[in-house]
Amino acid sequence: MTRFPSRTLLMSLVFMTLSLALPSHAQSNVIRINGAADGNSSYVMEILNLALSKLDTRYELKIDNTPVTQARNMDDVASGRMDLLWAATNMEMEEMLLPIRIPLYRGLLGHRIFIIRPESQAQFDQVKTFEDLKKFSFGQGTTWADSSILESNGLTVIRTNKYPGLFYMLDGGRFDAFPRGVQEPWAELETNKNLPLAVEKRIMLVYRMPLYFFTKHGNTKLAADLELGLNRAIADGSFNEVFFRHPIVRSAIEQSNMHDRIAFMIDNPTLPKETPLEREELWFDINSLKKPAPAPVESDQPLDLPE
Secondary structure, three states: OOOOOOOHHHHHHHHHHHHHOOOOOOOOEEEEOOOOOOHHHHHHHHHHHHHHHHHOOOEOOOOOOOOOOOOHOOOOOOOOOEEEEEOOOHHHHHHHHHEEEOOOOOOOOHHHEEEHHHHHHHHHHOOOOOHOOOEEEEEEEEOOHHHHHHHHHHOEEEEEEHHHHHHHHOOOOOOOOOEEOOOOOHHHHHHOOOOOOOOOOOEEOOOOEEEEEEEEEOHHHHHHHHHHHHHHHHHOOOOHHHHOOOOOHHHHHHOOOHHOEEEEEEEOOOOOOOOOOOOOOHHHHHHOOOOOOOOOOOOOOOOOOOO
């Protein structure tokens, strides 16, 4: 009598056949990221998870928290050792990596205030013009988009590769100020609370500088999916909800006093022509912030109302 394989054996053979038929690269959609804290990580990771939640495709995040320089992070993404990073854009960045052109901070990153040594505040209090500001020196990362922007506008920039070292260089007097996006200084000062540093009180630089996600050229599936997820979050309002709710942005709006600062508008010659400046819904407008109304004056005198 002929013996037929059992049902269990048949199912096992089917699964083995299907597995062999799949291409060797077919696996779960993993996004490898270096998540070492740079002051923006908590906000950006929340926006990333929001965008991924809007997709039908499922992605798994694999986070490596080993501190690396931005230059190393860029090399890792360009070579495919990592899949995603976030950075301010410029033409060099977009030549090396594939941008997802949705400004993660809605352009807020281009509103720059300074971390300084507290004893320097008296000197910054004397600044009335942009020419006055050129008397100071400013610390920046070697590969940061800001470095070229500040230099192209005539400011003196001291560069270094290691982001954490900038705080120690400032404390040591290697330069006068460390320009940061208005959402960055307070968390960074908390991280570096062993150093006697403070936020400068009067001055703000303003220029267009979007922070994007970047992946390697050729990784068009991930780029398209992230763009789709971000656009869906913008359309349904959840992007703005995260933006205004997140402690980093909320504290920036509450603590930076943007309306009361001397704002110097400067050019960004490094901005790629593909930047979506025409999409107004992508950009934060400082004029949308309403200054609090003055408190009513209490008086025992009757109000003089018109008849």
